[in-house]
Amino acid sequence: MQVNKLALIGIGLIGSSIARGAREKGLVRTIAIATRRPETLEEARALDLGDIYTLDAAEAVEDADLVILCSPVGTYETLIKQIAPHLKPGAILSDVGSVKAHVLNVIRPHMPRGVHLVPGHPLAGTEHSGPAAGFSDLFEGRWCVLTPEDGTERQAIETLTQFWQGLGSSVETMSAEHHDLVLAITSHVPHLVAYNIVGTVDDLEQHTKSEVIKFSASGFRDFTRIAASDPIMWRDVFLTNRDAVLEMLGRFLEDLSVLQRAVRMGDGEALEALFTRTRAIRRSIIEAGQETDAPDFGRVHGTGKPGE
Numbered sequence: 001m002q003v004n005k006l007a008l009i010g011i012g013l014i015g016s017s018i019a020r021g022a023r024e025k026g027l028v029r030t031i032a033i034a035t036r037r038p039e040t041l042e043e044a045r046a047l048d049l050g051d052i053y054t055l056d057a058a059e060a061v062e063d064a065d066l067v068i069l070c071s072p073v074g075t076y077e078t079l080i081k082q083i084a085p086h087l088k089p090g091a092i093l094s095d096v097g098s099v100k101a102h103v104l105n106v107i108r109p110h111m112p113r114g115v116h117l118v119p120g121h122p123l124a125g126t127e128h129s130g131p132a133a134g135f136s137d138l139f140e141g142r143w144c145v146l147t148p149e150d151g152t153e154r155q156a157i158e159t160l161t162q163f164w165q166g167l168g169s170s171v172e173t174m175s176a177e178h179h180d181l182v183l184a185i186t187s188h189v190p191h192l193v194a195y196n197i198v199g200t201v202d203d204l205e206q207h208t209k210s211e212v213i214k215f216s217a218s219g220f221r222d223f224t225r226i227a228a229s230d231p232i233m234w235r236d237v238f239l240t241n242r243d244a245v246l247e248m249l250g251r252f253l254e255d256l257s258v259l260q261r262a263v264r265m266g267d268g269e270a271l272e273a274l275f276t277r278t279r280a281i282r283r284s285i286i287e288a289g290q291e292t293d294a295p296d297f298g299r300v301h302g303t304g305k306p307g308e
């Protein structure tokens, strides 16, 4: 499978990883890149990520067979209005946004006839941003979820599936609503918890804070990695997946109260039972190849060897 012209709107971590991977694996002939700021465009050009560079998204999508929005979800409504009249009949319009029902709602009303909308979400990323942060094998061995509506042309779904498989991903298709509910608990609420814990530390008085930072053990340190994620992207996630996040947050808070009670009552049995269950979940994530079993997440210590 080879796409003749791919247009990437937004060239940060995800967009630049798609560009690198697609090129390296021969999945596309031409890559057009559009972004908002001239500095970012120049960075993308210096990194040689594409063939056509422009600050005009409408120009980038001209003649493109596959268009992927790779900017924060909050930019989609403006972008679709800009690019819709320029999309080629038969083209596939997709995205990589971390929420999906909102994406369908804002894009669908502007879709020209004959253009196929197949939203997507690669479940891969890091806490880094910008064109230099991407790498070609970011999607290797990771999932990509597609959320086409009923009635979407099968061939368009198949082409996009093959594209993501070409980047090394496994592809699963589900409804946008189901995606948003699953991601609310597996990704969005954990980010909210991390932002909250790190925010609490930031609010502590100066003396305690410096000790927390000085002695930060892996628990807090791992939260800071998540809480260093891009503020604009995550602001948009919580603005656009509000219902599913509130539903899952409600459950989370109920369960937290149960744990709080177990701690207060000294209920060791209840605590041990939960911690045993959660340890088994981590095991199954490692067995599914979605995480490393290396001690301390494979961090390099002292001797320069991971995990030491």
Ligand code: NAP
Pocket: 009, 010, 011, 012, 013, 014, 015, 034, 035, 036, 037, 038, 040, 041, 057, 070, 071, 072, 073, 075, 079, 096, 097, 098, 099, 121, 122, 123, 124, 125, 126, 127, 128, 129, 130, 131, 230, 233
């Ligand atoms: P990023 O590194 O911050 O890159 C965002 C890109 O969007 C930048 O090139 C930025 O360019 C561009 N942009 C911003 N506003 C724009 C506009 N109005 N028009 C055109 N381009 C615009 O972000 P990212 O991590 O790649 O995330 C991009 C998307 O991927 C988001 O929708 C996010 O939900 C999704 N996603 C992220 C992750 C992750 O872990 N990071 C994982 C899966 C999915 P300028 O510098 O020119 O503004």
